[in-house]
Amino acid sequence: MPQVCLLENTRFHAGDTKNDPAFAAAFGKLAHVFVCDAFGVVHRDQGSITGVTQHVEASYPGPLIRHELTYLSQYLEEPKRPLGVVMGGSKVADKIGVLWALIKKADVLLIGGRMAFTFLAAKGVCVGATQVEEAWLQPALEMLAAAEARGVKLLLPCDVLVSNSLEAPQKEHIVELGVNCCVPEAPCVPAGQFGVDIGPSSNALFTKALAQCGTIFWNGPMGKFEVPAFALGTQAVARAVADATKSGAVTVVGGGDSVAAISQMGLASHVSHISTGGGASLEFVEGKGMPGLRALAAVKPLDGPQG
Numbered sequence: 001m002p003q004v005c006l007l008e009n010t011r012f013h014a015g016d017t018k019n020d021p022a023f024a025a026a027f028g029k030l031a032h033v034f035v036c037d038a039f040g041v042v043h044r045d046q047g048s049i050t051g052v053t054q055h056v057e058a059s060y061p062g063p064l065i066r067h068e069l070t071y072l073s074q075y076l077e078e079p080k081r082p083l084g085v086v087m088g089g090s091k092v093a094d095k096i097g098v099l100w101a102l103i104k105k106a107d108v109l110l111i112g113g114r115m116a117f118t119f120l121a122a123k124g125v126c127v128g129a130t131q132v133e134e135a136w137l138q139p140a141l142e143m144l145a146a147a148e149a150r151g152v153k154l155l156l157p158c159d160v161l162v163s164n165s166l167e168a169p170q171k172e173h174i175v176e177l178g179v180n181c182c183v184p185e186a187p188c189v190p191a192g193q194f195g196v197d198i199g200p201s202s203n204a205l206f207t208k209a210l211a212q213c214g215t216i217f218w219n220g221p222m223g224k225f226e227v228p229a230f231a232l233g234t235q236a237v238a239r240a241v242a243d244a245t246k247s248g249a250v251t252v253v254g255g256g257d258s259v260a261a262i263s264q265m266g267l268a269s270h271v272s273h274i275s276t277g278g279g280a281s282l283e284f285v286e287g288k289g290m291p292g293l294r295a296l297a298a299v300k301p302l303d304g305p306q307g
């Protein structure tokens with residue numbers, strides 16, 4: 001008689017994240033076949049993801065993983081061109097690996113969010129109190145040079161919204177970032193102020209670039225979108241991605257915050273694919289080893305944009 005056994009969240013057991021062989025063996029004893037459908041954790045080498053596969057007769061990916069692979073592998077490996085990538089969020093450190101991987105594939109690369117300020121600072125723009133990752137200034141310059149050498153159209157914000165406070169709009173205004181925009185008497189982002197979003201001209205620039213794309217991959221918000229007044233750039237990108245989908249582009253959105261933003265706008269069902277793994281989708285696209293996928297028998301991705 002077949003039995004169904006529902007387990008609590010395996011991460012309540014320390015042996016799971018530690019990939020303790022005893023935990024994996026106990027887990028494996030429960031079944032003959034293991035189906036992993038947790039795409040969000042396949043970049044982890046843990047008991048309930050890889051360890052268990054040593055203790056069952058066969059291990060397979062489930063439909064969600066196959067669906068994710070359709071978009072992250074099939075459609076991004078051989079994209080309908082132009083391939084546009086929108087990268088945002090807080091840290092260059094978290095995204096530099098995937099940026100390097102995507103610069104080899106993308107036709108258009110749009111960078112927003114706080115990470116854009118490290119690129120802008122590297123180019124000599126004064127960014128006021130906006131947090132800059134000093135260690136990534138030089139790599140940012142190298143990336144700009146690499147994009148140019150490869151003929152990738154890399155766009156940074158051409159205007160930004162600045163505010164005296166990160167938590168609420170305070171004396172907020174738009175700053176245009178032109179050539180030689182930063183002079184000591186009128187720095188782009190004045191001392192003590194924060195760059196909190198991309199500005200309206202950047203929204204228009206990014207929207208226009210995305211409208212021409214056949215495939216789009218988006219990860220990371222364009223600003224501190226949790227504050228409604230700082231969410232317009234992220235909303236503009238969400239709308240542009242949804243519009244591109246309507247025009248026939250294959251569109252993939254990953255990352256908890258970008259997914260939250262597009263969901264808040266009611267546009268989640270207007271893109272081709274919302275990835276259920278933020279870190280996992282980035283590591284997959286970056287080409288890092290995915291232990292949780294390697295441990296499974298190879299099964300083809302599911303077909304078709306509607307999968």
Ligand SMILES: Nc1ncnc2c1ncn2[C@@H]1O[C@H](COP(=O)(O)OP(=O)(O)O)[C@@H](O)[C@H]1O
Pocket residue numbers: 088089090091094112113114115166195196197219220221222223224225226254255256257258259278
């Ligand atoms: N200009 C900015 N200033 C401050 N925070 C920002 C800015 N742009 C983006 N952020 C923050 O970055 C965070 C999301 O970054 P990240 O985790 O990399 O994105 P995701 O979850 O989509 O992968 C959000 O909390 C957002 O508020």
Ligand SMILES: O=C(OP(=O)(O)O)[C@H](O)COP(=O)(O)O
Pocket residue numbers: 040041044255256276277278279280
């Ligand atoms: O929410 C998750 O991933 P995400 O925040 O990368 O989308 C997964 O649960 C992975 O969690 P982990 O990064 O603690 O292994």
